[in-house]
Amino acid sequence: MALNIVVCIKQVPDPEHFSKVSLDPVTKTISREGIPAIINPLDKNALEEGLRIKEKFSAKVAVITMGPPQARRALEEALAMGADEAFLLCDKAFAAADTLGTACALAPGIQKIGHFDLVLCGNETVDSGTGQVGPQIAQFLNIPYLTKVKEIAFDEERTLIVKRGLEQGYMRVRVKLPALLAVNKEINKPRLTTAFGIIAAAEKEIKAFDCRELGVDPNDVGISGSPTRVVETFQRVSQRRREVIYGSPEEAVKKTTERLKEFGALVQ
Amino acid sequence: MSKEIWVWAEQRQGRLMPVSLELLGKGQELSRKLGGKVAAVLMGAEVRELAAELLEHGCEKVYVAEDPILSLYQSGPYGNLLAGYIEESKPEIVLWGATSVGGELAAWVAARLRTGLTAHCIDLYIDDIKGKPQLVQVVPGWGGNLALKIVCDTTPQMATVKPGVMAEAPRTKAQGEILPLAVEIKGGDFRAETIEIVEEELEERPLEEAKIVVAGGWGLNSLGSFELVGELAKVLGGAVGGTRPALDKGWITESSLIGQSGKTVSPDLFISLGASGAAQFTTGFEKAKVILAVEQNPQAPIFEIADIGIVGDLKSILPLLIQELKKGL
Numbered sequence: 176m177a178l179n180i181v182v183c184i185k186q187v188p189d190p191e192h193f194s195k196v197s198l199d200p201v202t203k204t205i206s207r208e209g210i211p212a213i214i215n216p217l218d219k220n221a222l223e224e225g226l227r228i229k230e231k232f233s234a235k236v237a238v239i240t241m242g243p244p245q246a247r248r249a250l251e252e253a254l255a256m257g258a259d260e261a262f263l264l265c266d267k268a269f270a271a272a273d274t275l276g277t278a279c280a281l282a283p284g285i286q287k288i289g290h291f292d293l294v295l296c297g298n299e300t301v302d303s304g305t306g307q308v309g310p311q312i313a314q315f316l317n318i319p320y321l322t323k324v325k326e327i328a329f330d331e332e333r334t335l336i337v338k339r340g341l342e343q344g345y346m347r348v349r350v351k352l353p354a355l356l357a358v359n360k361e362i363n364k365p366r367l368t369t370a371f372g373i374i375a376a377a378e379k380e381i382k383a384f385d386c387r388e389l390g391v392d393p394n395d396v397g398i399s400g401s402p403t404r405v406v407e408t409f410q411r412v413s414q415r416r417r418e419v420i421y422g423s424p425e426e427a428v429k430k431t432t433e434r435l436k437e438f439g440a441l442v443q
Numbered sequence: 444m445s446k447e448i449w450v451w452a453e454q455r456q457g458r459l460m461p462v463s464l465e466l467l468g469k470g471q472e473l474s475r476k477l478g479g480k481v482a483a484v485l486m487g488a489e490v491r492e493l494a495a496e497l498l499e500h501g502c503e504k505v506y507v508a509e510d511p512i513l514s515l516y517q518s519g520p521y522g523n524l525l526a527g528y529i530e531e532s533k534p535e536i537v538l539w540g541a542t543s544v545g546g547e548l549a550a551w552v553a554a555r556l557r558t559g560l561t562a563h564c565i566d567l568y569i570d571d572i573k574g575k576p577q578l579v580q581v582v583p584g585w586g587g588n589l590a591l592k593i594v595c596d597t598t599p600q601m602a603t604v605k606p607g608v609m610a611e612a613p614r615t616k617a618q619g620e621i622l623p624l625a626v627e628i629k630g631g632d633f634r635a636e637t638i639e640i641v642e643e644e645l646e647e648r649p650l651e652e653a654k655i656v657v658a659g660g661w662g663l664n665s666l667g668s669f670e671l672v673g674e675l676a677k678v679l680g681g682a683v684g685g686t687r688p689a690l691d692k693g694w695i696t697e698s699s700l701i702g703q704s705g706k707t708v709s710p711d712l713f714i715s716l717g718a719s720g721a722a723q724f725t726t727g728f729e730k731a732k733v734i735l736a737v738e739q740n741p742q743a744p745i746f747e748i749a750d751i752g753i754v755g756d757l758k759s760i761l762p763l764l765i766q767e768l769k770k771g772l
Contacts, residue, residue, distance in 0.1 A: 305562035307550035314554035319635035344643040402559030440712040440733040
């Protein structure tokens with residue numbers, strides 16, 4: 176069985192540096208300055224799962240992303256982890272897309288790579304977290320899909336038995352390939368890149384496609400292909416007391432405890 | 444004829460998911476401004492009792508798709524049927540619960556209908572946008588109290604809302620009607636076939652029911668472990684939660700994740716430790732009665748939404764706080 180696996184990844188701001196996010200007191204906008212970009216954590220789980228399948232059976236693992244030219248970095252890292260080939264969908268026409276506009280570019284991108292049996296992606300991203308792009312790609316590709324996937328097992332040659340998470344418990348689903356699976360963190364622990372992997376990645380080529388090369392109508396992608404639009408950014412009124420307590424740790428803790436008692440917050 | 448507002452009323456194992464009644468409450472509010480009836484769409488094997496429950500909460504119409512094959516959620520048939528019903532009846536608005544099932548189903552249906560879908564709305568209302576009444580969908584922005592208003596230029600206008608965000612529709616005298624829908628299952632629909640649902644007992648009391656929640660973020664890294672978060676929760680008789688970075692770090696499990704892609708909680712006291720206050724996290728505990736935040740970056744947006752904030756190092760503050768609270772109780 177030779178499988179063609181495509182893993183969709185996204186470059187996102189590193190959540191470990193979210194503490195560097197600060198509010199500009201004047202403009203009340205968020206500064207992302209100094210926050211490095213990484214592969215969305217769950218997308219790494221998706222790639223890891225693809226690589227594990229490749230190690231068990233014979234398979235080829237391609238990674239694809241839509242993004243600005245610097246998204247190449249994410250693809251390079253994926254190649255260093257062990258992906259065989261990488262594809263960058265890059266065009267100004269793709270910018271400012273909502274989930275529908277994003278799926279409208281990724282689905283033809285996946286088809287452009289060639290024959291595929293399994294599409295893997297992270298269940299959601301840390302930056303927008305909608306979890307919508309996976310199911311929407313599946314719809315455009317007309318393949319079955321599952322989200323919140325925490326375990327994949329091969330049943331027959333082209334049939335998988337998948338465990339997908341629920342609020343309490345899980346669902347067992349039989350899926351025929353080709354299919355799209357959006358994975359959760361529980362599925363595996365992504366490998367680290369090795370020096371060998373980085374050297375091997377240098378030999379691999381990243382292919383880039385623009386809108387025209389994908390054969391996609393620019394009106395279907397990016398901001399023009401996105402039915403939802405932001406009409407306003409605003410500051411919500413906080414009803415909170417916003418009392419900040421300074422001083423030595425001892426003083427701060429003492430004062431905080433007094434306040435909590437005052438507010439009746441410690442009564443159980 | 445005025446347009447309808449639809450609510451996808453999710454049932455699982457023959458029980459109505461509570462978010463369905465919360466969406467119904469919001470739907471009723473929207474219809475007072477927009478006009479038109481509020482209808483629920485209910486799918487399953489035998490769901491008449493659940494339809495009655497929706498009517499008792501003021502639902503004006505319950506569309507019922509009943510078939511043994513729909514007993515368990517099946518992504519293919521559920522998606523195809525719903526897309527078909529929406530194409531036929533053309534509701535103006537469709538609201539979905541952002542459950543583990545509702546989120547994917549809404550996304551798939553939106554793609555099939557080529558319409559917009561806004562995820563995890565924290566508020567919904569009708570407003571005139573360029574002279575036309577539209578559904579304004581409010582979602583959190585990046586950090587602090589920033590929020591975005593989103594509208595959708597295609598119909599139906601669709602949004603998902605997480606459980607626990609909206610208020611449930613109150614009980615009232617049932618006056619609405621139950622209307623059956625045709626269930627036509629097309630071939631190829633079962634390429635993904637749900638075999639079974641396995642319900643697992645939660646090891647701990649659900650986070651949503653705790654009176655006090657203590658949650659940790661990336662800042663706990665300076666302590667090298669999450670242990671003291673648990674200890675503080677234990678002292679207070681509360682539950683432990685965490686941020687996305689805490690989950691990535693392996694300090695908490697998925698079921699303790701708080702925020703946009705995790706749980707929404709509304710305890711009497713919420714304690715945030717070492718979290719900067721990205722909106723993806725803070726929207727998960729907006730309705731807490733009192734919020735205490737400990738964080739070392741004085742510029743962190745968390746202080747914008749906290750009642751009490753301590754700027755300082757968790758390493759020195761947390762043990763003292765545990766000690767002090769132990770004494771006081």
